[in-house]
Amino acid sequence: QLQLQESGPGLVKPSETLSLTCSVSGGSITSSTTNYWGWIRQPPGKGLFWIGSIYHAGSTYYNPSLRSRLTLSVDTSKNQFSLKLSSVTAADTAVYYCVRDQRILTGYRGFTLNWFDPWGQGTLVTVSS
Amino acid sequence: EIVLTQSPGTLSLSPGERATLSCRTSQSISTSYLAWYQQKPGQAPRLLIYGASDRATGIPDRFSGSGSGTDFTLTISSLEPEDSAVYYCQQYSTSPSMYTFGQGTKLEIK
Numbered sequence: 118q119l120q121l122q123e124s125g126p127g128l129v130k131p132s133e134t135l136s137l138t139c140s141v142s143g144g145s146i147t148s149s150t151t152n153y154w155g156w157i158r159q160p161p162g163k164g165l166f167w168i169g170s171i172y173h174a175g176s177t178y179y180n181p182s183l184r185s186r187l188t189l190s191v192d193t194s195k196n197q198f199s200l201k202l203s204s205v206t207a208a209d210t211a212v213y214y215c216v217r218d219q220r221i222l223t224g225y226r227g228f229t230l231n232w233f234d235p236w237g238q239g240t241l242v243t244v245s246s
Numbered sequence: 247e248i249v250l251t252q253s254p255g256t257l258s259l260s261p262g263e264r265a266t267l268s269c270r271t272s273q274s275i276s277t278s279y280l281a282w283y284q285q286k287p288g289q290a291p292r293l294l295i296y297g298a299s300d301r302a303t304g305i306p307d308r309f310s311g312s313g314s315g316t317d318f319t320l321t322i323s324s325l326e327p328e329d330s331a332v333y334y335c336q337q338y339s340t341s342p343s344m345y346t347f348g349q350g351t352k353l354e355i356k
Contacts (some may be wrong), residue, residue, distance in 0.1 A: 164334065164347055164348075164349050164350050165283075165285075165291065165334055165336075165347040165350075166347065167344065167345035167346065167347065178343045178344065180344060181247075181342060181344065214290055214291075219296075223278050225278075228276045228278045228279070229278060229279075229338070230278045230296055230297050230300075231278070231279055231281070231296075231338035231345070232281040232293055232296040232302075232336070233281070233283075233291075233293065233336070234293040234302065236290040236291060236292075237290065238290055239290050
C-alpha cells in the first residue's frame with residue numbers, strides 16, 4: 118500500500134526558503150505513467166490549495182500564484198520528491214500535504230481522470246521570526 | 247482560473263437523513279475532472295469520488311456523486327454520525343494545467 122510522509126522544519130523565518138521532502142513507500146515513484154506527485158497546503162482553519170505537481174521524469178506544473186517562488190524536484194534514487202518555496206511570509210503558514218496526483222487517460226478526446234490519493238499526514242509549517 | 251463554489255457553507259442534519267452538497271464551477275468542465283474529498287478534524291482529506299460519480303476504493307455506497315457541465319452534487323443517502331466532516335470538491339483544468347478546490351461544506355450530524 119502506497120504511503121507518503123512529509124518531513125522538514127516546522128518553523129521558517131520570514132524571507133527565508135521553506136523546504137519539505139516527501140518520502141514514498143510501498144511503491145516506486147517511477148512505477149507508473151499515471152502517477153504524478155504533488156503538494157497541497159491548508160492554512161489553519163481554511164480550505165485546500167494546490168501548490169504544484171511533478172512527474173518523475175521532471176515535468177513540473179505550478180500554481181500560477183506561486184510560480185515565481187516555487188521549485189519542485191524529484192529524487193528517484195531515494196524515492197522522494199521535494200518542495201522549495203522562497204521568500205516566505207506569514208501567509209505561507211499552513212499544513213503542507215504531499216499527495217499522489219493520479220492522472221489516468223480515459224481514451225475519450227484526451228480527457229483524463231484526475232484525483233489526489235493517497236495523502237501524507239501533513240506537516241505544519243509556521244512562518245515566524 | 248476556474249472557480250468552484252460550494253453550497254451550503256454549513257449543513258446540520260440528523261442521522262438517517264439525506265445530505266445534498268453542491269459544487270458549482272465557473273466554467274463547464276468534463277466530469278472526468280471533478281472529485282470530492284472528506285476531511286475530519288486533524289486528519290488529511292480522504293478521496294471519496296472521482297470522475298464526478300465513481301466511488302473510490304473502500305467508500306461506502308451511501309456516498310454518491312452526480313452532475314455535469316457546471317453543476318455537481320455529492321449525496322450521502324443515509325447519514326451516519328461518522329459522516330460529520332468538511333467536504334471539498336476539486337477540479338482539474340488543462341489550460342493552464344492546474345487544480346482548484348471549492349471552499350468546503352461543513353456537515354454537522356445532530
